[in-house]
Amino acid sequence: MILGPMKSGKTLDLISRVSPLKYTPIKFELIQPKRNVRDEEIKSRAGAVLSGRKVASLAELLNDDIEIICIDELHMFQASDAAVLNNLLKRGVKIIASGLDMDYKGKLFEIIARVLELGPQEIIYKRAVCENCFNFNAIFTQICRGDKPVVDGLPPVVPDDGTYTYKAVCRSCFIR
Secondary structure, eight states: OEEOSTTSSHHHHHHHHHGGGGGSSOOEEEEEETTOOSOSSEEOTTSOEEOOEEESOGGGGTTSOOSEEEESSGGGSOTTHHHHHHHHHHTTOEEEEEEOSBOTTSOBOHHHHHHHHTOOSOOEEOOBOOTTTOOSOBOEEEEEETTEEOOSSSOSOOOOSSSSEEEEEOTTTOOO
16 A cells, blocks of 8 residues: 555655566456546646556456556445455465555545554555645645645545635644
């Protein structure tokens, strides 16, 4: 699992792990949720891009003949999809997933908590530069409307459709 706030390089890390698979006979798929309306491809803010498949639920992968599943924006899937990942793991499928760990209130996403309960072999936690104080210790994603942080009234997953802005912020700058 590759976790952290917005703008921490999670997708870039995922892409760097996935791209070499193109040169092997390994059967793999790169997946992202249909809820991700920002990009059609798996795209890092640093410019790296890979094509992938959009799915509404990870259950769509259960009948696929795959050795490795690579998932971007894991936090946008339903908590029930953790059971799907568990089934895939039992079949011997390797899973590499990246996503936000916490919502705009600083609470762990339910899907992330359930996947952590599956005992990932490796957890990489990324940090970003705080967009307020510029220290390299941002662990939260602050959602703003205009310049004001949104602290309540939104669902946990808020797709990046241009309605809000998103800032990586540190513990000191995060507003609950």
